[in-house]
Amino acid sequence: MADGPAEVVVLGVDPGLTRCGIGIVVGPSGRPSVRDHRCVRTTPDTPLEHRLLLVHDGIIAAIEEHRPTAVAVERVLFSNNVRTAMATGQSAGVALLAAARSGVPVTSYSPTEIKLTVAGSGSAAKDAVGRLVAAQLGLGAVPEPADVADALAVALTHLARSRMAAAVAGTPAASALAEAHTHASKAARGGWEAVLGDRLEGHR
Numbered sequence: 001m002a003d004g005p006a007e008v009v010v011l012g013v014d015p016g017l018t019r020c021g022i023g024i025v026v027g028p029s030g031r032p033s034v035r036d037h038r039c040v041r042t043t044p045d046t047p048l049e050h051r052l053l054l055v056h057d058g059i060i061a062a063i064e065e066h067r068p069t070a071v072a073v074e075r076v077l078f079s080n081n082v083r084t085a086m087a088t089g090q091s092a093g094v095a096l097l098a099a100a101r102s103g104v105p106v107t108s109y110s111p112t113e114i115k116l117t118v119a120g121s122g123s124a125a126k127d128a129v130g131r132l133v134a135a136q137l138g139l140g141a142v143p144e145p146a147d148v149a150d151a152l153a154v155a156l157t158h159l160a161r162s163r164m165a166a167a168v169a170g171t172p173a174a175s176a177l178a179e180a181h182t183h184a185s186k187a188a189r190g191g192w193e194a195v196l197g198d199r200l201e202g203h204r
Helices: 048-066 082-102 111-119 126-136 146-166 171-190 192-202
Strands: 008-014 019-027 033-041 070-074 106-109
Touching: 008 048, 008 146, 019 048, 019 146, 033 048, 033 146, 048 082, 070 082, 070 146, 082 106, 106 111, 106 146, 111 126, 111 146, 126 146
Parallel strands: 008 070, 070 106
Antiparallel strands: 008 019, 019 033
């Protein structure tokens, strides 16, 4: 009898300085589950270098505890608030550093890529993504705070996209891409409730 798919452990990071979400998801991507999730919190009255150290140490602790095969980080692209963008970018840099120091491969995904993979459209509403994260992971409620749900979405994105890349010449990748395009079209025609209903039904 052939062995089943190898277990993949992905540590997802939703970078932030006040709250940095961390989510550990175990695959294969067809039936993922949550191993752990947490939120590293820092306060504005703490010196910046110490806040970054807290974020770094929190990610290192999660890596050492769960020994992920990959780290996935949400990429910072743009924000109307320059101060927030800088803080998020600094936190993302710390996450990349923590992964590199631990010798774990790291990949960054844009918010659009994450929404497209998890919810079927790059313009999906944040609450829809959270509900779909809970559905895909078999959770009874959307994880809180939102930073944790976002980190789990990043990890799910890496699981799904890794499978698609590995099977790019075969049916699994084609099916996954076709599903994404179908949901995106349905969202344009009938709104997110229709897409969400389909996805939730598929994960019951």
